[in-house]
Amino acid sequence: MAKTLYNEPSPxxxxxxxxxxxxxxxxxxDSYLANGGFxxxxxxxxxxxxxxxxxxxxxxxxxRGGAGFPTGMKWSFVPRSSPKPKYIVVNxxxxxxxxxxxxxxxxxxxxxxxxxxxxxxxxxxxxxxxIYIRGEYRYLIEHVDRALAEAYKRGYLGKNIAGTGxxxxxxxxxxxxxxxxxxxxxxxxxLEGKRGIPRMKPPFPAVAGVWACPTLLNNVExxxxxxxxxxxxxxxxxxxxxxxxxxxxxxxxxxxxxxxGVYEVPLGYPMxxxxxxxxxxxxxxxxxxxxxxxxxxCPILKADECDIAMDxxxxxxxxxxxxxxxxxxxxxxxxxxxxxxxxxRFYAHESCGWCIPxxxxxxxxxxILQRFDDxxxxxxxxPLLGELSKNMLGRTFCAxxxxxxxxxxxxxxxxxxxxxxxxxxEMVAV
Amino acid sequence: MTFSPQLEERFxxxxxxxxxxxxxxxxxxxxxxxxxxxxxxTPELIDEVAxxxxxxxxxxxxxxxxxxxxxxxxxxxxxxQVCTNISCLLVGGMELYEHACKKLGIGHKETxxxxxxxxxxxxxxxxxxxxxAVEINYDFHHxxxxxxxxxxxxxxRKKQ
Numbered sequence: 001m002a003k004t005l006y007n008e009p010s011p012x013x014x015x016x017x018x019x020x021x022x023x024x025x026x027x028x029x030d031s032y033l034a035n036g037g038f039x040x041x042x043x044x045x046x047x048x049x050x051x052x053x054x055x056x057x058x059x060x061x062x063x064r065g066g067a068g069f070p071t072g073m074k075w076s077f078v079p080r081s082s083p084k085p086k087y088i089v090v091n092x093x094x095x096x097x098x099x100x101x102x103x104x105x106x107x108x109x110x111x112x113x114x115x116x117x118x119x120x121x122x123x124x125x126x127x128x129x130x131i132y133i134r135g136e137y138r139y140l141i142e143h144v145d146r147a148l149a150e151a152y153k154r155g156y157l158g159k160n161i162a163g164t165g166x167x168x169x170x171x172x173x174x175x176x177x178x179x180x181x182x183x184x185x186x187x188x189x190x191l192e193g194k195r196g197i198p199r200m201k202p203p204f205p206a207v208a209g210v211w212a213c214p215t216l217l218n219n220v221e222x223x224x225x226x227x228x229x230x231x232x233x234x235x236x237x238x239x240x241x242x243x244x245x246x247x248x249x250x251x252x253x254x255x256x257x258x259x260x261g262v263y264e265v266p267l268g269y270p271m272x273x274x275x276x277x278x279x280x281x282x283x284x285x286x287x288x289x290x291x292x293x294x295x296x297x298c299p300i301l302k303a304d305e306c307d308i309a310m311d312x313x314x315x316x317x318x319x320x321x322x323x324x325x326x327x328x329x330x331x332x333x334x335x336x337x338x339x340x341x342x343x344x345r346f347y348a349h350e351s352c353g354w355c356i357p358x359x360x361x362x363x364x365x366x367x368i369l370q371r372f373d374d375x376x377x378x379x380x381x382x383p384l385l386g387e388l389s390k391n392m393l394g395r396t397f398c399a400x401x402x403x404x405x406x407x408x409x410x411x412x413x414x415x416x417x418x419x420x421x422x423x424x425x426e427m428v429a430v
Numbered sequence: 431m432t433f434s435p436q437l438e439e440r441f442x443x444x445x446x447x448x449x450x451x452x453x454x455x456x457x458x459x460x461x462x463x464x465x466x467x468x469x470x471x472t473p474e475l476i477d478e479v480a481x482x483x484x485x486x487x488x489x490x491x492x493x494x495x496x497x498x499x500x501x502x503x504x505x506x507x508x509x510x511q512v513c514t515n516i517s518c519l520l521v522g523g524m525e526l527y528e529h530a531c532k533k534l535g536i537g538h539k540e541t542x543x544x545x546x547x548x549x550x551x552x553x554x555x556x557x558x559x560x561x562x563a564v565e566i567n568y569d570f571h572h573x574x575x576x577x578x579x580x581x582x583x584x585x586x587r588k589k590q
Contacts (some may be wrong), residue, residue: 006560097515097554135462135499136555138568171447174459177499193454195496211452254517254558261559296516326558328517342519346553
């Protein structure tokens, strides 16, 4: 039976991870088991750890949190034979502006994510995991807690899972409001009960993660894709997308579209088709001005750059990123000065303050943009914004500095006329 | 300090979730759940969490300023959080926030004189495709217009 989610589905979707979302009681273990649940785990139990990792490698699955690192390769970095305990940590700190998909995966199919974690546990010889959920998602922490309790009760967590002899304990862990904790090493510090400050890499978490033990960290969506990969094979998953960009992803479309929503599409899906056909086009016959392809950290694309296939490599070729799947559509009436300012207010607020280029850079960029928006803009501010941002690139401790600089550089370079218009207006006013 | 039996049970589970000697991990989750009962992170609560997690009070205190959801002063009974980040901004989030300021007669991180409502302009809270969004305490409200916000607030006022 169909149920209404946050938005209506599109007939153009390819539902792999979201295929059970609209089943009545899709969040329950009974529903999950009745619809193919835990078959992948039982299949993985018969495979060697190497075979599991190879299958994930063959799937061309790439991290769905934002960076797009090949998942199978990340799994292969965890030293299975380490005498230390190995941990699995799920990044459910979904906070990249424009992104709202992990919510749905945890709300409508939490057992799919849990099964993915267990399969990773088999591959890593890991027996303990934590789902780090942002504090604002309290209802989801409680929702996932109920799913975990049900799994324990029915023998799908704890000792001797599904009669296989495999043991795994899984817990939720609440964040308390900090974008920076989505960065994997900051998340680990936060999980240890500290301020979420990024760590120097190397060592990478695969070698020395939480409590200095080998740790596998993946996004909710990444783990949720694993059962499908094991059950139907890595190749079938890879074939859904484009070369080196396997599978589908949950695209969060927001902004100026008639039907904003979360829709599942194969990697490589045409951006304009997503905007015009899936999301119903731009309201009131307005023209497209710009698109944030994958969360506010990504360089913005101008309308004439949007005739593009959405996969990691194609977006990288045009100097942007597929990111977290948060696609923000802006129509011709959008004032890019206001967009740049709002994005920078966010990064200045969320900079953890650990390194100076990020802490001071975001603060100064915010001040310049605020002054500009308030009507005090100067001609030299436009190159200054670009120069300051470029000075941050690659010089900060973690990716937050780049995340703040990249959209700003792209806005200043691609939408200089929005800044010039403001300056012209002020000249008239004087 | 004593907490409700439900919270005590939650704390027991929390402390058991981390490996031996790693109770510090429970600091942040314990603080956020505790402040829902105590109303704020008080010095007394800091000492209590430190004792339970076997860390120093300073190790608890230093995280309070870092996480935006932890607060040392009580908020309103209903904490109204309006998102103005990019996806919400494009579809009226800023106007919604300004409307909330007028409606409640308070600004960012302020509380009404009767202690019933507090307001916060918040960063992206993961409701982008159903924007503009408001979270009141822990309840999400999607596709919010100024009129819908009035209804929500008026409804909560009547509930008092």
